[in-house]
Amino acid sequence: MLPVVPIQATEGATRKTFWLISNSEKVLFYFLATVTVFVFAYGTYQRFARYARGTADWFDRLDGLAGRIAAASKIVASNEKQFNRDLVGGLMHAFILWGFLTLLIATTILFIDEWYRVFTIAMGDRQSFWVGDFYLSYQLVTDALGLLFVVGLSVALWRRYVARTDRLHGKHTDWEDDFLVWSLFLLGAGGFLLEGLRIVGSTEPIVTVEPVSFVGTATALGLAALGVGTSAAATIYPIAWWSHALLAFLFIAVIPYAKPFHMISSFANVVTRDEKAGVRLPGIPSDLDATNAESIDDFSWKDMLDQDACTKCGRCSSVCPAKASGRPLDPRDVILDLKQYRESLEREGGETKDIVADGGGVIDATTMESCMSCMACMDACPVEIEHLKSFTRLNRQLTDQGDIQPSMQDVFQNVMQKGNTFGDSPGARGDWTEELAFDVADARETDVEYLWYVGDYPSYDDRNKKVARSLARIFEHADVEVGILYDDEVYDGNDIRRVGEEFLYVEQAGTLVDSFSECSFEKIVCTDPHSYNTFKNEYPEIDFEEFADDPMMEFEIDGYWNEDGDVEVYHWTQAVEELVEGDALGLEGTELEYTVTYHDPCHLGRYNDEYEAPRELVRATGCSLHEMPRNRANSFCCGGGGGGLWMEMDEEEKPSEERLREALEDTDAGGAVEKFVVACPMCMTMYEDGRKTGGFEEDIEIVDVAELIVEALEAKDATAAGTVGSGADTAPADD
Template sequence: MILLQSEPTRETFWTISPVGEAVFYALAAMAVVVFLYGVYERFARYAEGETDAFDRLDDLSGRVRRASRIVLSNEKQFDRDLYGGIMHAFILWGFLTLLIGTTILAIDIDFYRRITGESFFVGDFYLSYSFVMDALGFLFVVGVGMALYRRYAVREERLWGRHTGREDDVFVWTLFVLGVGGYLLEALRIVGTEFPEWETVSFVGYFIALGFDAAGMSAGLAETLYWPAWWSHAVIALGFVAFVPAAKPFHMISSFANVVTADEKAGKRLPGVPADESPDEIGYTSIEDLSWKQLLDTDACTKCGRCSAVCPAKASGRPLDPRDVILDLKRYREELDAGRTEEVDIIADGGTSVVDAETMESCMACMACMDSCPVDIEHLSHFTEMNRRLTETGQMQEPVQEAMMNVFQNGNAFGDPARKRPDWTDELEFEVPDAREEDVEFLWYVGDYPSYDERNRRVARSLARLFELAGVSYGILYEDEQNDGNDVRRVGEEGLYEMLVEDNSEAIHDCEFDKIVCTDPHSYNTFLNEYPEMDPEFDYPVYHYTQVVETLVREGRVGLDGSEIGYTVTYHDPCHLGRFNDEYEAPRELVRATGARLAEMPRNRSDSFCCGGGGGGLWMEHEEETKPSEERLREALEDTAAGGEVEKFVVACPMCATMYEDGRKTGDYEDDIEIIDVAELLVEALESKRGAGGSGAGAVTDGTGVGTAD
């Protein structure tokens, strides 16, 4: 029977009998029970995990606000991928609108009508409701269509991998069927109720209804078809609800929970090893070693492949795909829980382990995977735990073992005696102050490479000249300085790292100073974010040298006026300075202060591509298709706006300098570009000014010394 309504509204269960309504409610109750039980099982499994090293639930309201902002704004989906950001925003906002709309309708039917005997689902409210639902529902369908196009027509490479399976197809196609099916139902109802005039607000459904009408569909046929269409739609929708906890749709819950419980310093600092843990228990020995947050990480992964797309190890042909590592752990846990597999090593060099040792050795600890992950998976904590296991079982590469032994015996990775650490100062015509013997403003932690590596000693001398010229109160630890331990920790040598923290902290505590300044971003990161975790008294202000020198230049204490040199350069953001600690502008301001024209590479700031030296990369040997340093130099010369005009490749990290000097040779770029540190560039600018007749505070005496300020 066709129902003609006199005011804007619609019958919710049109053509559905009271028995049909009862059956629907029974199925809905079953779906909800299955859903709730599935969610409970998931979270109960997390509760079986180990206690996490960090407090994940402090300031819970603030965490929820942050997570809501990140999730609702889709800000991480838009990063590096405008298409993906628009697609996900359409799907998310459309889905939430449809969910909220369905909830409002349920409130009206099941509560408001029963209490008041009336409905608020009429008049202007109904018209507004219908328009918003049609508009946002349309965006939902468009978004899902974009996802289908990218996955099946374009076949976006990062969406496919060994963990891509049937559940991915079922998920995306179910969303599409539900979205399109809703409009088809709406169109059948509009035709069947003979086009009520107010239904034009449901513009998508109305347009489809006009199409049905033009094709000859009668009101009676529409009414006949509506019943099976409605039930098909209802069963699919309720099946989807029940299906959520069992497969990929669960990421809608686990991802939000993961963002809520994220560590704001994840990757910058790593979880420690409990003091009472024996060597046999260090690292991932079994799936039970994962903390509840690490278990949640594995469920939060949406297989989007963003981490895979930005991983420099994967791009270089190394056997690491960050997504696969996380999903390998998930699959192993699920199969173990279900009794479908036997227990094996999580990480080992060969054999039947979940993850192969070579995979973990490939990681550069650059944190690009974590920065790109839209759901805050903390890959680096998993990778470090596996590296610790390799360390404890003696499965590290021989060059890494040698470097660790050198650090243990001599306090540096080169194996040179500690007494040679200050030898870089010998070519300076002034004495570098000893912070152990006099009070200073800045305790300068020089680092291994600027102290022992001849190439990087030039950086240390350049920085010393700048400090001397600007009249900075500074001093160094001389032979009492030891390796900072940042990369020692990231290759898995936690015990050695703890020893270094203890020794360096003791030496630093014995000095009188106000602030610490580091040459190396790796030292800067671990002093700033990790030492205080082990030594609460290590609460000093910590700076990278570019931050300090930028202040000196801004205050006019160095004497640059921005016209000293005029060639074109590009700048590489070091991972530990930029992506780890958000310092992007100070080095750039220093480059500009020299008068050099800065041409940005396409991948810059948080999107910077790692040099390959982090995470022990300086000490390892890999078979690679193209070294990360070679790829980065190619990008500098071919992909920047300035192209081949780029003359110098500017760095602000000794490890980067080392890797790129090697990349120049192996990539055959020696005649094309020069590697230069920011400190060296500043000294070159000062020498250029002097050569052009400059004087005063900016004057330098020659290539080995610095003149005094007037």
């Protein structure tokens, strides 16, 4: 049992910073430190000079710089993105970050105090602020945060080398990963070893030297138990001190040239992030000579920064539905493949290759065809890498080269010739309304509150037509003024844009905006979350006037549409939720006795942060809603986005099949789930297909939220009719 000792006296408490280090060694130390700082500064300058030579990005990422830095500091200091889906990883990184910053500040304080002493000696009065209460507080804080630093790095080593967490290893794993984690661990542990040796080397009893340095004291006791005495500590200390110093110099010098640079580039990447990245995409100029990804120089300085900011953590890889389905896409590898190719050209002037091609390119065409544009990679990335922006650039290059699947070429042809992805007659777009017992207003002829953009699948696909009719019945029941465009409605272009067909997207957008301008309405409501996203976030970004001279662009729009957001855009669940809240549907007391689960569509959830409106509507029907493990921002894509609806892909298991398996096996209700609820026509299509191919036809039914609401309304009407009938049958005869 340790003896009880009094609290260390505060007055005059301090220690010698260069214990057992001679003056000549101090001179050598400062010379090496100067060289190290020069190497670090020059390397960092080269990195940022490289960005300055990169092509311009599509919008100003340095506007409001002070606010950007403040917001980035909050994100980085809180480690909020690190905790996303990984509590242990979040704590590990927080310990390492806070510990590293604390030790960096502590070293800076020592440096300042050392030169403060030199200055005051020159003035004839040697002084130091590193004494007394300040010194003791310093020792306590550095020991505490240094311990967290070592603990965090120990967890990192365990995950990488013992548990071998899958996402930490890949084709780009190399010596840089080992150097980063081991050098930091040895620096942290080495600091405590030095502290322990210094305490053992003191002539006083170990436990009385510096009680506030609790880790150092424990280390000293451990060394003493191993037989290290005062003289041995004095012998070992200078060797350990120089080993520690040289490793620190090496680490600092290497920072700009290897993975440790992410400590700088990651923060810069968060500062310059686009808060709507992926939700909106950069347009391309109307100049037909403009290139997308013919060479690595087509990528902007922000694309380069994205590549440097990647820490190879694999969070994007672990959430990618394409990778999980066995498709040849790993979001991390695409970013790092581009970086590796750029650096090989800069370093060696090596052989140039196609950036993206069907075989032989830096990135293979099938890799980019695999992307579903679900944005899970970007949501998971802790350093705000904008994968989808780079992926779209690559897809545009594939489209320019004609390296796309025949099925996608057919879709492009259908859109160009018929204005829809099915290739059906534009005149048949409103035929789904014919089975309704009421007319759906023509927004071209009458003023309406809601201009309803129905979309391709609800207009032409038999299964989704049922959803459109259900939604029409809901609007009719609520007595809402809703109108549609009938044969003036064309495809919105969201997904062909993400496949790379930008000019066709602009043409569709201009055609639709022309139609909008001919109608009188208050709000736009969309059946499809993909349409909702593109109307809300992307159409306002298009400078239509730039394309006015293009004979293919037959629209008359001056400048931008809805640039100030005057036209409100809704997904239908948001609009109907407002109706339910106002009791316009009379759903209160409805009790559908179904056990259901709900799938968050990517373009409604991750893209636009709308998670509650569909759930509130499901609950309003009285259904028992059970969440899947992967829900809200962590939802797993159906596989239909980014052109996936039309692509032919080899995959081990379709994303839709995996999702249905999850619904039946991993929800709290398990096999009791009767209905799989969606709020997106593409999801409906993909899950109806997955239900067949996955063998789930007898196990679960796919329904849209709108269909549940209509069933609830019909059930309530039937109940009310039965109650009235029952009352009439039992009424007294003389009444």
